[in-house]
Amino acid sequence: MPDATFRIWRGDASGGALQEYPTFYENGMVVLDVIHKIQAEQAQDLACRWNCKAGKCGSCSAEINGKPKLMCMTRMSDLDVSQPVTVQPMQTFPLLRDLVTNVEWNYRVKQEIKKLEPRKPDAPDGTWRMQQADVERAQEFRKCIECYLCQDVCHVLREHHKHNEFAGPRFLIHIAQLEMNPLDVADRVPDLKDRHGLGYCNITKCCTKVCPEEITITDNAIIPLKERVVDRFYDPLKKLFGG
Amino acid sequence: MASFDVPVTSSGFGQTSRRDAWWLQPVATFLGLSAFIVYSTWAAFQGDHYTYQGYLSPFYSPEIFGPSAHSWFGPKPAWWPAWLLFSPALLILWAPGGFRFTCYYYRGAYYKAFWADPPSCAVGEPRNAYRGEHSFPLILQNVHRYFLYLALAFILILASDAWKAMWFTNAETGAAEWGVGVGTIVLTLNVVFLGSYTFGCHSLRHLVGGGRDILSSSPLALKLWKRVTWFNCRHMRFAWISLFWVGFSDLYVRLCSMGIWSDWRIL
Numbered sequence: 001m002p003d004a005t006f007r008i009w010r011g012d013a014s015g016g017a018l019q020e021y022p023t024f025y026e027n028g029m030v031v032l033d034v035i036h037k038i039q040a041e042q043a044q045d046l047a048c049r050w051n052c053k054a055g056k057c058g059s060c061s062a063e064i065n066g067k068p069k070l071m072c073m074t075r076m077s078d079l080d081v082s083q084p085v086t087v088q089p090m091q092t093f094p095l096l097r098d099l100v101t102n103v104e105w106n107y108r109v110k111q112e113i114k115k116l117e118p119r120k121p122d123a124p125d126g127t128w129r130m131q132q133a134d135v136e137r138a139q140e141f142r143k144c145i146e147c148y149l150c151q152d153v154c155h156v157l158r159e160h161h162k163h164n165e166f167a168g169p170r171f172l173i174h175i176a177q178l179e180m181n182p183l184d185v186a187d188r189v190p191d192l193k194d195r196h197g198l199g200y201c202n203i204t205k206c207c208t209k210v211c212p213e214e215i216t217i218t219d220n221a222i223i224p225l226k227e228r229v230v231d232r233f234y235d236p237l238k239k240l241f242g243g
Numbered sequence: 244m245a246s247f248d249v250p251v252t253s254s255g256f257g258q259t260s261r262r263d264a265w266w267l268q269p270v271a272t273f274l275g276l277s278a279f280i281v282y283s284t285w286a287a288f289q290g291d292h293y294t295y296q297g298y299l300s301p302f303y304s305p306e307i308f309g310p311s312a313h314s315w316f317g318p319k320p321a322w323w324p325a326w327l328l329f330s331p332a333l334l335i336l337w338a339p340g341g342f343r344f345t346c347y348y349y350r351g352a353y354y355k356a357f358w359a360d361p362p363s364c365a366v367g368e369p370r371n372a373y374r375g376e377h378s379f380p381l382i383l384q385n386v387h388r389y390f391l392y393l394a395l396a397f398i399l400i401l402a403s404d405a406w407k408a409m410w411f412t413n414a415e416t417g418a419a420e421w422g423v424g425v426g427t428i429v430l431t432l433n434v435v436f437l438g439s440y441t442f443g444c445h446s447l448r449h450l451v452g453g454g455r456d457i458l459s460s461s462p463l464a465l466k467l468w469k470r471v472t473w474f475n476c477r478h479m480r481f482a483w484i485s486l487f488w489v490g491f492s493d494l495y496v497r498l499c500s501m502g503i504w505s506d507w508r509i510l
Contacts, residue, residue: 065260066261067261067364088260091254091365134457155360155361156373156375158365159361159368160373162373181456182456182457197377199375200373201376203348203350204351205351206361206364206365210364219478223347228454230387234386235385235388
């Protein structure tokens, strides 16, 4: 079995440090397997959140060698184990303990977003008709597993702590999904500009790079939303001639 | 948004646990864009050696006023102030320059490479204050679609230049004849690359149909949106290829005009 040294963040909100754990791993293991092995053999009190181990629940988000990733989707064979493998909690959210952060802020942001408001049913039986071409765009955003890695890497939140002014990429794709929904008639554009702080995004595409579901967050959601805000607030010709 | 207390800490400038060469991409972007800005500024101020036979450097097209045969309205106007440097390029370069400066791809790239905002993903920044594109001055980036309208007009003009670059004067008869030189290919590729970059613009994608929630009601809008989306997926690639090629096109015409390179006539 190949050996590796893991440097894992241990501590809570009051402080902590990286601690080294020499260990062995088997071929085919992912980082979460090794964390569990260390938990079983060396550090029974190591706190780590996980659930499905299949890249679908979005629970085991962490920073592996400084990059936001799902621990269950990061293969040991993809890491350079000649140096210690660093595993840290997400920096953008308050630390609870070890690798576990409090992501409650995200749930509260989501509550502030206007819900889907469907148009009147198309048929007397209360159903609607939609074309596949119209739902495809919004379907991409439904792949989101709410791992919050995009929120973690977004420098507006991570470095500038605009949690009270900026909803973050995860919720911008949620809004895009609602705004582009062919059934929806609610208007979220003024909220996007003011309440959700869309203008804070400076399009560095870090969110797109870390998304484990490979959602094209910036190009397919955020920039189209920025363009809708431009339509409404910053395009004098559009205002003059309507449309 | 409601006020939430989220106690988190920032990193120091350049601080990261990343082990890869995260600095490589912003440094490459910085060097690539800087090289282009230095060369294009130098070339724009020259005001000379921008035509050769039927070729016109894209930095000088359209030549609104100027001494060459390509000029739309004749030589430098008499009312031009004597103290103000004149170059045909300075009259027009603000338009494609503004299109690139406000381009969504370039914005993300130069915010990282020139302002370290952030230096790279998950890397600490030099400043705490941040306004993004939420307020002045970067809120002005929203003017991008207006530069797009100009850029589309430039594509037509450059396509016309590529056509003119296919006509040569016969040395014996003095008559114009169709032909292809290396310069013809250089200027034709230039308009192809610039077109591929422009047709992938995010604003264009929005304007042709992306702004609609129900695209299927307009088959034309759906078709256009799909075409622009194809180019949009390759926007970064065409942004760099077209940037390099437009600079090379100017260099080619310049060196031919200076007699350093000879234009090889293929057909």
